[in-house]
Amino acid sequence: MPPEPRPRRAALRGQAISFSGNPFLQAPRDCFVHHEDALILIEDGRIAAFAPYDPALLPPGVTPVHYENALITVGFVDAHVHYPQVGMVGAFGEQLLAWLERYTFPAERAFADPAHAEAAARIFLREILRAGTTTASVYCTVHPHSVDALFAESERFNTLMVAGKVLMDSHAPDDLRDTVESGYEDSLALIRRWHGRGRQHYGVTPRYAGSCSAAQLDSAGALLRGHEGLFLQTHLSESPAEVAWVRDLFPARSSYLDIYAHAGLVRPRAIFGHGIHVGEEEFCTCHAAGAALAHCPTSNLFLGSGLFRLFDALDPRRPVRVAIGTDIGAGTSFSALRTLGEAYKVAALRGDALDGLRAFHLATLGGAAALHLDDRIGRIAPGYDADLCVLGLDATPFLAFRTARCERVEDLMFVLMTLGDERAVRATWVAGECVYDAARRPDPFRYADGAAAG
Ligand code: GUN
Ligand code: ZN
Numbered sequence: 001m002p003p004e005p006r007p008r009r010a011a012l013r014g015q016a017i018s019f020s021g022n023p024f025l026q027a028p029r030d031c032f033v034h035h036e037d038a039l040i041l042i043e044d045g046r047i048a049a050f051a052p053y054d055p056a057l058l059p060p061g062v063t064p065v066h067y068e069n070a071l072i073t074v075g076f077v078d079a080h081v082h083y084p085q086v087g088m089v090g091a092f093g094e095q096l097l098a099w100l101e102r103y104t105f106p107a108e109r110a111f112a113d114p115a116h117a118e119a120a121a122r123i124f125l126r127e128i129l130r131a132g133t134t135t136a137s138v139y140c141t142v143h144p145h146s147v148d149a150l151f152a153e154s155e156r157f158n159t160l161m162v163a164g165k166v167l168m169d170s171h172a173p174d175d176l177r178d179t180v181e182s183g184y185e186d187s188l189a190l191i192r193r194w195h196g197r198g199r200q201h202y203g204v205t206p207r208y209a210g211s212c213s214a215a216q217l218d219s220a221g222a223l224l225r226g227h228e229g230l231f232l233q234t235h236l237s238e239s240p241a242e243v244a245w246v247r248d249l250f251p252a253r254s255s256y257l258d259i260y261a262h263a264g265l266v267r268p269r270a271i272f273g274h275g276i277h278v279g280e281e282e283f284c285t286c287h288a289a290g291a292a293l294a295h296c297p298t299s300n301l302f303l304g305s306g307l308f309r310l311f312d313a314l315d316p317r318r319p320v321r322v323a324i325g326t327d328i329g330a331g332t333s334f335s336a337l338r339t340l341g342e343a344y345k346v347a348a349l350r351g352d353a354l355d356g357l358r359a360f361h362l363a364t365l366g367g368a369a370a371l372h373l374d375d376r377i378g379r380i381a382p383g384y385d386a387d388l389c390v391l392g393l394d395a396t397p398f399l400a401f402r403t404a405r406c407e408r409v410e411d412l413m414f415v416l417m418t419l420g421d422e423r424a425v426r427a428t429w430v431a432g433e434c435v436y437d438a439a440r441r442p443d444p445f446r447y448a449d450g451a452a453a454g
Contacts, residue, residue, distance in 0.1 A: 010432055012040040012388065013053050014067035017409055018074060018380035019365040023358045024314045032357065033380075034409045039064060040072065042386040045158075045431035050380045065434070067390050069400075070426060071412060073360065074380055075134025075387035076336035077367025080233070080273040080294035080325025082139040083124040083150055083163075084108050084117075089329040096239040096303050097210075099330065105173050107329075108166075111141040112175070117149035125153045126445055126453075129436040131334040132389030132425040135368070135377055137233050137271055137294070137325075138163040139205055142176050144186045148193070151200045158198065158431045158448035160377060160385065162231045164205035165190055169216045172207075184219045191227055199385075199431070203231035203271075208238075209246045209259045221264030231371070232265050236272035236293070239305040243277050257282040266291050269372050273325060274299075275313070276306040283313060283320050292321035292370035295362070297342035299327035310343065311352045323370035324362050336363040337391075337424060340417035356413030385431055391416055392426040392438075399424065 016038035021031035033050070039057055041049040051057060058064065084107060091103035111117045117140075128136055140146035140163055147165050154161040167183040168176065178186065187204060195202035206212040206220045224230050237243050237256045246256055253259045257278065260266050268290035275282070275293040286293060295308045313320045324339050325331070333339060340359040347354040368378025377385050393412070394400035399419055406412040416424060428436040433448050440446075445453035 007043045008045070008432065009059055009062050010042040011058060011062050011064035012042075012067060012072060012390070012429070013064040014038060014070045014072050014390070016040060016050070016072035016380060017360070017413075018050065019361050020379065020381070022366065022369075023361050025316050025319060028357050031361070038072065040380060040386075040388070042432040045386055047380055047382055047384045047386050049382060067426065069393045071391045071393065071409070071416070072380075073389050073391065074364045074378055075389045075428060075430070076132050076363045077323055077371065077378065078128065078133045078136040078326050078336065079271050079292065079323030079367055079370055080296055081136050081328050081331070083120060083328075084111050084139070084141045084146060085329025086120050086123050086127070087329075089332060091329070096242050096305060096330075097245070099303060104329075105176055108141045109173070109176060111143050111146045114145045114149065117141075117143070117146045118153075121149040121153040124150070125157055125159070127334045129157065129159075129428045129430075129445065130425060131336060131422050132391070132428050133334070133336060134387035134389070134428065134430055135160045135371070135373070136162070137203055137231065137371065139207075139233065140165055142166050142168055142178050144190055147190050151194045154200060155198055156447045156453070157435050158433065160199040160201070160373070160387065162201045162203040162233070162371065164203035164231070164233065167204075167206040167216055167220060168211035170211055170213050172211050180213065180215045180219050183216060184223065187223055191223070191230065195227060195230065201229070201231060203233045206234050206265070208235035209250060209256065210242060214250070214263070217260065217263035217265065224264065224267065230269065232267065232270040234260065234265070234272060236260070236275045237277040238274040239303065240277060255279065255282055257285055261285065271323070271370065273327065274305065274308070276300060276308050283315070284318055286320045287318040290321065290372070292323055294323050294325035294370070295343060296325040296327035296331055297346045298333050298339055299325075299331035300346065301342060302332050303330050307346050307350050309350065310347055310354065311350075321366075321370040322362060323367035333421065335421040337417050337420040339363070344417065355410065356417060357410050359417050360413045386429060387431065388429040389425060390427040391420065391424045395420070395424040395426070
């Protein structure tokens with residue numbers, strides 16, 4: 001008998017926090033595990049142990065990477081982001097519908113060139129890892145090769161990713177439109193190529209009701225029914241002008257969400273971006289269906305779209321699954337910390353207070369649960385994928401000064417989301433490999449196989 005292959009092992013040491021419950025629904029104290037000095041043991045890409053540091057727990061030959069003056073958390077989940085829009089973040093002066101026409105469609109047109117898509121995918125993966133994000137639900141463009149480029153680069157880092165080809169057969173420039181048939185066939189080929197390959201997952205992606213005919217939305221429903229475990233991503237009730245226009249396009253439907261429900265799209269693993277201008281009935285429908293809303297505060301403020309009703313969505317009587325999204329390129333930051341800081345301000349404008357504990361839950365276990373992936377990612381706990389983010393408390397002189405005055409980990413999280421951004425991310429681990437180390441020179445990025453990633 002050949003010997004059993006030896007497990008790949010690694011260990012991290014440092015202050016760490018992981019959620020075990022939902023602080024929007026349970027007593028906050030019962031929802032998390034916090035160790036001032038933790039040992040995280042990793043075996044073959046998964047967490048093997050999470051415990052107070054004790055050298056006796058270390059397997060022979062394993063030396064932990066010691067992160068001092070840090071907070072280790074699971075990697076962040078970004079549930080709504082457009083990788084083709086990396087080159088147009090900060091496009092001046094328009095609200096949603098004019099912004100799409102003036103900036104977004106021209107930017108996405110450039111993805112007809114596969115080399116352009118590959119270059120954007122390289123930048124995108126590095127920016128999310130630099131921000132401590134290890135899972136994202138990503139819109140590509142209408143071009144199938146834009147999906148290949150994203151998944152290929154994600155596969156090299158071994159990140160758990162959801163992505164899909166945008167479907168749009170209406171109200172878009174000629175060279176960015178598909179048809180019901182071509183959109184279906186192209187999506188099907190991509191599903192066969194990528195869905196369930198390693199950590200890559202396909203998300204059927206009708207852009208929104210403004211760019212899809214009823215027949216195309218129906219075809220998205222048919223794709224979802226045809227394969228296990230697919231995701232669905234689209235936009236919902238983002239801006240008042242968009243909501244009014246979509247109502248005119250689908251006069252027979254009782255609400256914006258009803259357009260999607262009619263096509264069989266309101267279901268588990270459906271992620272609706274924004275959902276700002278929705279009513280109680282739509283919250284109830286999402287709750288009952290296990291569908292999620294992605295709250296994208298930097299985008300909503302940048303485009304002037306409105307204030308998401310976070311605490312209404314999470315009403316414990318019928319909580320909707322809510323994740324956060326950066327919504328690059330209407331959003332203005334890749335950083336989950338920045339995004340949470342802006343979510344605090346949006347909540348404040350509505351008279352609510354989003355504390356650090358609840359906020360970090362949204363960006364980690366809450367995001368994983370929104371995607372129905374909370375049995376695999378979102379916790380530091382035995383059996384979970386070892387996707388981790390190491391936040392340095394001394395990333396800037398002022399952050400060091402301010403975090404030194406935090407007594408409880410809850411305060412630390414709140415200060416991190418108020419003052420922190422990519423600079424606070426010291427390292428990002430994906431499936432047990434340190435793929436980003438801010439201090440590694442000359443090359444902070446490394447692919448999962450150890451190759452320098454530039
Ligand atoms: N609605 C339809 N497409 C888009 C997009 O690309 N970004 C945002 N923020 N909203 C949309
Ligand atoms: Zn979006």
